[in-house]
Amino acid sequence: MSAARDWLFADIGGTHVRLCRWGRENGAGDIVRMRADASAGVADALLGFERAQTQPAAHAALAIALPVRRGPLRMTNRDWILDPESLRATLRLRTLCVVNDFVAAAAGVPVLGERDSLVLREGVPGPGSRLLIGPGTGLGVAALIGTTGGDERVLASEAGHMGLAWQGAEIDALHGLGRTRWGRLSWERLLSGEGLGWLHAWRSGAATPAPAPEVASRAAQGERAAREATQWFSRLLGAFAGDLCLAFGADAGVWLTGGVLDGLAETFDAAAFLEAFDDKGRYAATQREVPVRRVLAGDLAFRGLARIVDGACRAPMLRLSAATTHRHRN
Known part of the structure; x- marks a missing residue:
């Protein structure tokens, strides 16, 4: 055979x-x-x-x-x-x-063609690692180090379960929700399908979260709370990705994937994502050079x-x- x-x-x-x-x-x-x-x-x-x-x-x-x-x-x-x-x-x-x-998915990044991803920022690729991040049912992360054709290997990560870190007081109510409902608030609790629902409930005042596809549909139709939820989702994902870019030295590029982004489609706020990604104090100028792409390939x-x-x-x-x-x- x-x-x-x-x-x-x-x-x-x-x-x-x-x-x-x-x-x-x-x-x-x-x-x-x-x-x-x-x-x-x-x-x-x-x-x-x-x-x-x-x-x-x-x-x-x-x-x-x-x-x-x-x-x-x-x-x-x-x-x-x-x-x-x-x-x-x-x-x-x-x-x-x-x-x-996500280890498997990160190993597939080097063989993506130009039509397999959408450029959010062309950037200037550096010699460091490549980073893959994907919000779906959970929040997946993996890094790829080494060069294609050389000593290339994937680093597994459970970074989605790190405690959520946001500098502003705007989401204090969500920290309270996290402590009450889960004992703590990790990045995955908000940067996932269920998390998008909780962000919408926060902005709309609803008692329970709506399913992610419903939030995305409402956002596409112009509902204010849904648009705010998707913007906050994009902003928080940018902050998370930017921190991981620094942690992994991922100046060769960051790739975004996952079912939530597929569902958000055009309602994903790339500008909010990049603003939060770059907002890293003394490293802001370096961050602005990092290439960022959204994966379109389904395999x-x-x-x-x-x-x-x-x-x-x-x-x-x-x-x-x-x-x-x-x-x-x-």
Whole structure:
């Protein structure tokens, strides 16, 4: 099966699961997208896809929204537990690779074409790392260091769970909400689909948050509270991204992705984002040179998985075979 698509690729998030077959010679096949709610768990989703294939996969690579460690793994924003060894046995795989979903996506950044992203700022690329940030069901982050064709590797991050830091007093009410509802307020609580709903509730005075698609639709129709919510979302995302740019030395560029940005479309306030991104005191001039793009490609994680399993990019992963289990810390 050397020329066959004998790899099963899966991109498993809190809301959707996307799957395809991939082979080193034939590349990726058609991508199937399903709601995570339609499956009982990871194994159920993968088995449902595999039943429709003419031949079983010999290998699988999963990009999944959780920190990758040994043993059973629990997703952060969905009540699913992944037992890698059990899954490998259930699917009768020779090889199973598990990486964080944003680790996979970051590995795909170097192979994006010009039409695969929208330039928010051209900037002047520096020699440092590249940074990928994505608000969706949660808030994903990963950094890519090294040069393409050289010693390139991905750094995993759970930066979305850092405490929210905003210099002004405008969002004090949200800090109070965070302490009351969650015990603390992390960036992910506001920079996610649910977070957009809470920002809208804050601006509109509603008791409960509206779903993110509804907020985006209201903003597109001109509702004031929704427009304010999307502007604050953009501003806070800029502040978060700017801080991480400094932390990771990401002067080679910042890429934005994620389902919330896809849903916001034209209501995403790029000017508010860049103003907050650049507002870093003595480093403001340096920040203004950092390239910023929005990813348009829908298969970024699959592009990254292909590069990881092909050895083009090193990444922290759990790799299991019939005889061994390895936790790679690249």
